[in-house]
Amino acid sequence: MSDKIPLAGVIGSPIAHSKSPLLHRHWLERYGIRGFYIPMDVAHADLKQVLEALPRMGFVGINVTIPHKETILSLADSVSDRAALIGSANTLIFRADGKVYADNTDGIGFIENLRQGAPGWDPTAGPAAVLGAGGAARAVVAALSEQGVREIRVSNRTRSRAEALRAEFGPKIVVHDWVQAAAMIDGAATVVNTTSLGMVGKAEFKVPLDALSPDAVVSDLVYVPLETAFLREARARGCVAVDGLGMLLHQAAPGFERWFGRRPEVDEAARAVLLDA
Structure with missing residues (x-):
C-alpha cells in the first residue's frame, strides 16, 4: 500500500x-x-x-x-x-x-440527475427543447444526443450560437429564434433551461410555458434558487421537474x-x- x-x-x-x-x-x-x-x-x-x-x-x-x-x-x-x-x-x-x-463529466452529471429526479424518463419519448446555447447547453445537447433523443430543438438569444451547435451536432438539432422559444416547447418530451435566466441576481425567466405538455420532464440547470420560477410553473402544469443541484453532485x-x-x-x-x- x-x-x-x-x-x-x-x-x-x-x-x-x-x-x-x-x-x-x-x-x-x-x-x-x-x-x-x-x-x-x-x-x-x-x-x-x-x-x-x-x-x-x-x-x-x-x-x-x-x-x-x-x-x-x-x-x-x-x-x-x-x-x-x-x-x-x-x-x-x-x-x-x-x-x-x-x-x-457535465453531460454525465446532467443525465444522471435527470434519471434520479425523473426515474421514468425516456429519451425516445419525443423531442427535447433546450433553452440556451452556451457551454452548459453543449454538454446537455451532446448527452441528449448520446442517449438517443432524435430531435433536439435549440433556442438562444443570439441565434448564431444555436446555429453553431447545429453545425457541429448535425441535422437532429433544429434551431428556433428566441421569440419562438415558447412555441418550440410544444410537443417536447424533455425541456431544459441551460441559461442563467431565473438565477439569483440575473434576469427573470419569461418564456411562456403555455405549450408545455404535462407529460414532459423539465430540468433547470440553475440551482440558486433551488426552486426556480421555471420549475415551479412546470410542476403546476403537472410536469416532473428536476432541479439543477443534482447535476453539480453527479x-x-x-x-x-x-x-x-x-x-x-x-x-x-x-x-x-x-x-x-
Whole structure:
C-alpha cells in the first residue's frame, strides 16, 4: 500500500465561491479516505506552469472551472471524445507517467440527475427543447444526443450560437429564434433551461410555458434558487421537474472515483452538504 496521500482540487479564478471542496471533503470523510481536495485560484497566465507542477506535488487530478475549461484542452496530453465534442473539460486525471488526461463529466452529471429526479424518463419519448446555447447547453445537447433523443430543438438569444451547435451536432438539432422559444416547447418530451435566466441576481425567466405538455420532464440547470420560477410553473402544469443541484453532485462523482478509488453516493446527505453551505 502506498504511503502517499492523494491530492485533488479545483482550479479557477475566482474560486472562493466553489462548493466542490465541501462536497469532496464530505465524501472523503464519509468513506474514511486519506486524501485532500483543495481550491486553488490560478490566473490564466500561470495555468500551464501550474498544470506541469501539480502531478509532481502529489496531485492525482483536479476539477477545472471558469475561466479555464476551454483553454485546458490545448494543455492536456490527451482529451476524451466527449470533452472534444463539448469543447471544454471540467475533470483532469494525472497519470502515473505525468501525462494529463482531460474529460468532461457535465453531460454525465446532467443525465444522471435527470434519471434520479425523473426515474421514468425516456429519451425516445419525443423531442427535447433546450433553452440556451452556451457551454452548459453543449454538454446537455451532446448527452441528449448520446442517449438517443432524435430531435433536439435549440433556442438562444443570439441565434448564431444555436446555429453553431447545429453545425457541429448535425441535422437532429433544429434551431428556433428566441421569440419562438415558447412555441418550440410544444410537443417536447424533455425541456431544459441551460441559461442563467431565473438565477439569483440575473434576469427573470419569461418564456411562456403555455405549450408545455404535462407529460414532459423539465430540468433547470440553475440551482440558486433551488426552486426556480421555471420549475415551479412546470410542476403546476403537472410536469416532473428536476432541479439543477443534482447535476453539480453527479458531475463530481466520476472524478472522485478516479482520484480516490471509490464511487461516491449522490444522496440526500450529499445534497444537504451543499444546501447548508
